[in-house]
Amino acid sequence: MPNRELHENLPWVEKYRPQNLDQVYGQQETIQTIRKFAQDGRIPHLLFYGPPGSGKTSTIIALAREIYGKNYRNMVLELNASDDRGIDIVRDQIKNFASTRQIFSSGFKLVILDEADAMTNTAQNALRRIIEKYTKNTRFCILANYAHKINPALMSRCTRFRFSPLAISAIEERVDTVIKEEKLKIEKPAEKCLVALSKGDMRKALNVLQACAAALDKPEDTISVDMIYECVGAPRPKSIEVILNAIMERDWTDSYSVMNKIRKTEGLALIDLIEGFMDILAKYELKPLTRIKMIQGLGDIEYGISKGGSDKIQSTAVIGCIKNALENEA
Numbered sequence: 498m499p500n501r502e503l504h505e506n507l508p509w510v511e512k513y514r515p516q517n518l519d520q521v522y523g524q525q526e527t528i529q530t531i532r533k534f535a536q537d538g539r540i541p542h543l544l545f546y547g548p549p550g551s552g553k554t555s556t557i558i559a560l561a562r563e564i565y566g567k568n569y570r571n572m573v574l575e576l577n578a579s580d581d582r583g584i585d586i587v588r589d590q591i592k593n594f595a596s597t598r599q600i601f602s603s604g605f606k607l608v609i610l611d612e613a614d615a616m617t618n619t620a621q622n623a624l625r626r627i628i629e630k631y632t633k634n635t636r637f638c639i640l641a642n643y644a645h646k647i648n649p650a651l652m653s654r655c656t657r658f659r660f661s662p663l664a665i666s667a668i669e670e671r672v673d674t675v676i677k678e679e680k681l682k683i684e685k686p687a688e689k690c691l692v693a694l695s696k697g698d699m700r701k702a703l704n705v706l707q708a709c710a711a712a713l714d715k716p717e718d719t720i721s722v723d724m725i726y727e728c729v730g731a732p733r734p735k736s737i738e739v740i741l742n743a744i745m746e747r748d749w750t751d752s753y754s755v756m757n758k759i760r761k762t763e764g765l766a767l768i769d770l771i772e773g774f775m776d777i778l779a780k781y782e783l784k785p786l787t788r789i790k791m792i793q794g795l796g797d798i799e800y801g802i803s804k805g806g807s808d809k810i811q812s813t814a815v816i817g818c819i820k821n822a823l824e825n826e827a
Contacts, residue, residue: 509707510700513675515552515559522699523667524552527658531560538604540564542628542637544652546614546644547660550698553640556660557609564607575609587623595631606635613639614646621648628654662697672702681710683720690725705729732765737773744819752816760812767812768802771795774819787822794818 515521518528534540545553561569574594576586591608610616616624625648628637639655641647669692676683683691695702708728709720726733736759743755759765778791798814 509675509679509703513671513678513703515555517563518556518559521552521556521559522671523663524556524660527660528556530658531556535560535564540605540636542632542639542655544639544641544644544647544655544657545660546641546647546657548662548697549642550695550700550702551660551663552699553660554609554611557607557638557640561607561609573607573609575611577611587620587627591624592627595627595635604634608635608637609640610637611640612642614641614643618648621651625651625654663699664697665692668692668695668697668699668702671699672706675703675706679710680716681706681720682717684722687720687722687725690722694725694729694731730764730766730769732763732769732773734773734777736763736765737770737777740770741774741777741819744816745823749816749820752820753813756812756816767808767815768799771799771815774815791819791822794822 518532521528545557547553561573565572574591594606595608639647644652672688672692691702691705695705705725705728709724712724713720740756740759744752775795795815795818798811798818802811
């Protein structure tokens with residue numbers, strides 16, 4: 498009974514994590530290749546890279562479950578390299594695990610290094626030698642968000658798989674399953690909105706859904722579009738259109754006043770507004786030069802925000818950038 502209660506209290510990302518490769522959504526070609534490796538018993542060292550929430554960790558854990566069955570925890574060393582990323586961990590923990598022979602008949606043990614792009618260069622260099630030395634009885638799976646942060650010599654020892662952001666259909670399928678399992682009521686537009694705002698990140702979709710479910714006054718209440726936007730903190734399309742129309746049609750003072758009022762009322766971040774502007778402007782028919790000027794200007798502003806630029810100055814710069822670019826259309 499305690500185990501069941503513990504399972505029920507898990508975050509939905511863990512509660513609904515795939516238990517086998519059949520339950521991994523959206524990376525079919527990669528799954529087919531890995532399954533073929535497993536069936537042949539010839540698994541190479543693996544490098545999974547791609548954006549967060551695309552299924553890297555889920556895939557390797559599902560593979561470990563299929564290879565080792567119930568004993569998989571004894572045969573797998575899982576390290577989150579953003580915590581354990583120094584050379585001492587490579588020399589001690591990984592080396593000790595890799596150097597001892599397997600206790601079951603699967604042929605090899607498995608070391609999973611999550612977020613390996615956060616490892617120091619010296620740790621990555623030390624890992625190269627350990628991978629070579631213990632290949633007979635250990636396989637390594639390196640997981641990273643950015644492949645260019647992995648040492649090229651380390652990459653060359655692994656078979657690489659690129660995990661792309663999940664397709665809308667894959668996230669919809671998983672979200673539908675969770676909604677049925679949790680007996681939730683959700684408006685159809687709200688579900689579409691959730692999938693769109695997750696931008697290919699399954700973890701984000703499930704976390705937002707769980708947060709919205711927790712915010713309901715009664716379990717039988719319905720999750721609405723407004724709840725999804727409030728939970729994500731993303732600007733509503735209507736708000737973006739109001740601000741953009743003000744910038745294009747009114748003078749600078751009125752434009753700034755409208756933008757400031759909506760931002761304060763809805764608690765919007767300028768970086769999210771810029772993304773929203775780009776999505777809407779992409780649908781407009783603009784002269785190539787106008788579009789280039791606008792994208793370049795908004796890109797510079799986004800870079801300025803990321804470097805800690807003044808929010809007030811950057812807000813005024815957005816209005817100036819769009820107005821200046823649209824002068825070409827006149």
